Amino acid sequence: MPRERTLLDSVKRGAITGPMTASQPAKPRHHGNLKTALVEAGVALLAEGGHGALTLRKCAARAGVSHAAPAHHFNGLKGLMTAIVAQGFKLFTQTMIEHRDAASNTPHARLVAVCNGYLAFAQDNQAMAALMYMTDEIFSCDPEFQTASAAAYQVLAEACAPFNTGSAGPKGVEVLIWSLVEGYASLARAGTIDTSETPFADILPRLNLQLQKN
Amino acid sequence: MPRERTLLDSVKRGAITGPMTASQPAKPRHHGNLKTALVEAGVALLAEGGHGALTLRKCAARAGVSHAAPAHHFNGLKGLMTAIVAQGFKLFTQTMIEHRDAASNTPHARLVAVCNGYLAFAQDNQAMAALMYMTDEIFSCDPEFQTASAAAYQVLAEACAPFNTGSAGPKGVEVLIWSLVEGYASLARAGTIDTSETPFADILPRLNLQLQKN
């Protein structure tokens, strides 16, 4: 049964009456930069409406193509989600670096700043931050994703490097810090804890951190 | 266009040839205990196939009713998810209590045991543990959910109570411990950290925990 076309369909196909204006040229079939446009569309939809608002068809519509166009660039919805999350990790890394570089140049101040960057990103990009750990929804073996998440981890690992690992093994401090700050961000997002009553700045001193001697 | 019935449809409607056997009585229309059956179906589907395997229609099918039957008991899929997660929190609380009660009766041993219970549950029930913090997918204001999650939090808060809050405020220790263990569980689930290389038991001593004096 043929269905009635929606306005969106008409807009998409250029069927709106009147000639093409300079600001609305006839849309070529070959987009030219569709992969990037789809990822940016996904990032925007996630920010605007949360996880439930992010669908393959909405990304395609936002990018101005048909629902099947993404299939040439991504391995299904999961493939597109993976690219979106990789982009999110890049922004995340950038936020932590900006916070770190704005801090005093002592190991403790830099560590605190990186953690604050982490929490600021998680607070300002809640749906993206949540999606980053939904391993059912992404291809976590994807090289671009791996590179982007490793870069984020590296910023935190470098901030932890000056501190004594003690008996916890070579990665003890970074696992401790990453667990703490990711857990705090999750509980804050879920509303389980009151971040005004118990700010992160108050619990970081509870760690037994000592600078390495040498 | 009428569609061909599936075997599942036939099974559901009792259209399979032959009389009802003793082990397969005629199914009454009034289930009697459908709410509980749907939640249990959801818990099982989550355990078997992860988050993507949990749908309203599959829960209904597993419980032996039509796709619209859950609507009488739950406010849509979100309502059912909320009840499933509340059940998960109850099992979670039970797991932490069992670990705590099996430990030596010192504050430190009990705290370690509660954390180990937390991580054991998160490891053995990965999809449920993840779903507990997906606040987009549940009604977090639901009273049964609130009660169940508060009970879980209470077990951890009680284990933290003997320790010095220091300058962090009255909830400093429990926020510290909850953040740490939830973050560690998330990173373990995501495969971001190697739990064999950096066991939780190695990072807990990095906390500056002291018993309260009185």
Added chain:
DNA sequence: CAGGTGACTTGACACTGTCAAGTTAGTGTG
């Protein structure tokens, strides 16, 4: 200029959540 292929579009199908209308079984009252 012709052929091949990349990059799309169109259409279809199965699955999903939700809603509306209808049906059946259980309960309460006279």
Added chain:
DNA sequence: CACACTAACTTGACAGTGTCAAGTCACCTG
């Protein structure tokens, strides 16, 4: 005990979604 009402379902439909197949168009190469 009979009847009426309502709870607890079933059936059917629709919109949205992901995915697949077939077809079309635009670009590139020989």
